[in-house]
Amino acid sequence: MNIHAQEIDILIVDDTPENLRVLSVMLAERGYNVRKALNGKMALLAAQTLPPDLILLDINMPDMTGYEVCQRLKQEEVTGTIPIIFLSALDQLQDKVKALQSGGVDYITKPFQFEEVNARIQTQITLYRLQKDLTARNNELSNALQELRKAQIRLIQQERMAGIGQLVAGLSHEINNPISFIAGNLKPAQEYIKDLLQLIQLYRQEYPHPSPAIQAAISELDVDFLVNDLYKLLGSMQTGVDRIHTLMLALRIFARLDESDIKAVDIHEGIESTLVLLENRLRYNNIQLVKHYNSLPLVTCYASQLNQVILHLLNNAIDACNQAKTEPRIWIETTQATADTIQIRIRDNGPGISEEAKSHLFEPFYTTKPVGQGQGLGLAISHEVVVEKHKGRLWCQSLPETGAEFIIEIPILAVGRL
Ligand SMILES: Nc1ncnc2c1ncn2[C@@H]1O[C@H](COP(=O)(O)OP(=O)(O)O)[C@@H](O)[C@H]1O
Ligand SMILES: [Mg+2]
Incomplete structure (x- = not known):
């Protein structure tokens, strides 16, 4: 990687004005952009206002030591990754260890040879840039993977x-x-x-x-x-x-x-049609169904896709009910949640969902069911339909031992707004 000193912004922090002057003149002669700070407070302010590419930090300073400054910088998101090289007259092993432990990347002992300082700056800048580049590529890759x-x-x-x-x-x-x-x-x-x-x-x-x-x-x-x-x-x-x-x-x-794709429909009619298709599964598994329909306005949506979501959620609830400790039961509740949204809630008294599983539920191909029984697509597809297509929300509440509840929330004019 080619480094041009002109593009590099260095912050020097030292409480001795003379040191500050000598170092900054030498660095400026090499073409670096140099900023100076006489104490920790000024250093923090300068770094937060405009994060430099590298910081040269003195350890022995009144009020706030270099270690403290370094720790504070590492805690903040904007300054956390800036490489920090400590400069100090302290030459004990434990000083160096402490400097590295507090987040520094290198340590230079005073009095220093300028060539050494320059070489170390170059090394750290190269590493920092490579790391930044790698992180950016990593992000690009994981974004691409998600899109895919x-x-x-x-x-x-x-x-x-x-x-x-x-x-x-x-x-x-x-x-x-x-x-x-x-x-x-x-x-x-x-x-x-x-x-x-x-x-x-x-x-x-x-x-x-x-x-x-x-x-x-x-x-x-x-x-x-x-x-x-x-x-x-x-x-x-x-x-x-x-x-x-x-x-x-x-x-x-x-x-x-x-029917055309988008239409104002009766949500309850959709749920009932789905239940007819599941009648046998419900009866075969001895599942008691508790319906609580509140009055709902017609909802403009992709009705067939929404029915599929209800089918996926009910199928999952039936699967979960197979492990119910008490009489297997499924509750379906509909409500108008706000002036312009409705909710469909599907709850079961199966084993519920662990926190670990919860974070993967909507990922494609995530399944805990035996091979051949689960494809891990139901919830991923449901998420796509509810969130992407209808600009709604789909989430689950689970209390271990008492079952899981999935909630679909969509705008009454979901598709009209797109
Ligand atoms: N009602 C529920 N109770 C417990 N776990 C559930 C429930 N619904 C979904 N899950 C969990 O989420 C996983 C993914 O569900 P889904 O995407 O429909 O795929 P599949 O049903 O093919 O496994 C299931 O394997 C199961 O572990
Ligand atoms: Mg499923």
Whole structure:
């Protein structure tokens, strides 16, 4: 690294004016920019007002010793990294050790050879600049890495949204057709069967003594059981068809098909559609759901993406509930938090989240779940959607042993403001 003395600003601190003069003349002759301070107080002020590239600091000074000045400089952010070279007539080993311990980078004993001082200044400046350069590059790199990760998450999210949209569009078309045959024919089929059964009933009344062949067939078939079971069967077919209808509707609301991206929507409708999709998981895990919906205005947002966030948070809550010590339970609460924001809170009584885990939650690919069960993308994607897309906030509160609570807060006109 090439160092030009003209670009280097040196602060000399010494309480003996003569020393100060000699050193500053010598350094100025070499082309350095030199500033002077006669005591610790002035040195601190000068360094804080305009941080120099290097400080030459005398140790023995009244009021404040060089060690103290050095320690004070090291404590402040703006002056903390400036290299400090001590100058002193003290030549004991413990003085040198103390100087280095208090934060100095070098130690020169008076009386000094000017060439030595110059060489040491050059070395320290080179080191300082290299270090600064390295720190700057390091920052650039870690910023680039963060940007890259964000871009990665955005891509994954976009891909998923597109995938879900296509899947739901395709599925609902394919399923709606055949299901509408069944739904449409189920009612008349029920009517016909009822009529036919009534006809059989009438036959049995009018001809109480049928031929032996018919009598044998009746007892073979167990007609009474068959009639009874047939009604039940038709009933459960109807329930099945209704359930598929509800699911398809929920899927469409969830994915907000046929709608523009941004829309004023009923948040509760979104939550309910998500819950329909999770009905089986909730039932299978015996989880009790406690809903507390307060009245909310319509919220202008990317509804399908917000529904995905709710799905991720609920899925995590269900996973956490598997480790609940008491009866597994999930609470969902919605509130208008301020005149222009709403909150959706999802809480569980699982094991909660440790402080250590908390600091990594929203990082992509962070998961504590076994391979194959967790991808570590749910919260990263949720963060992207809530914070970046909707300019809202997403955070978690956790009390160990009592569970975790995730809070989504978004502006009512989130997207309108972008
Ligand atoms: N409700 C919760 N209770 C406890 N831990 C949670 C909860 N939600 C998320 N976590 C923790 O955060 C991690 C990351 O969650 P997420 O990004 O959804 O990825 P994944 O669910 O695939 O692990 C989880 O592995 C888990 O350790
Ligand atoms: Mg998850």
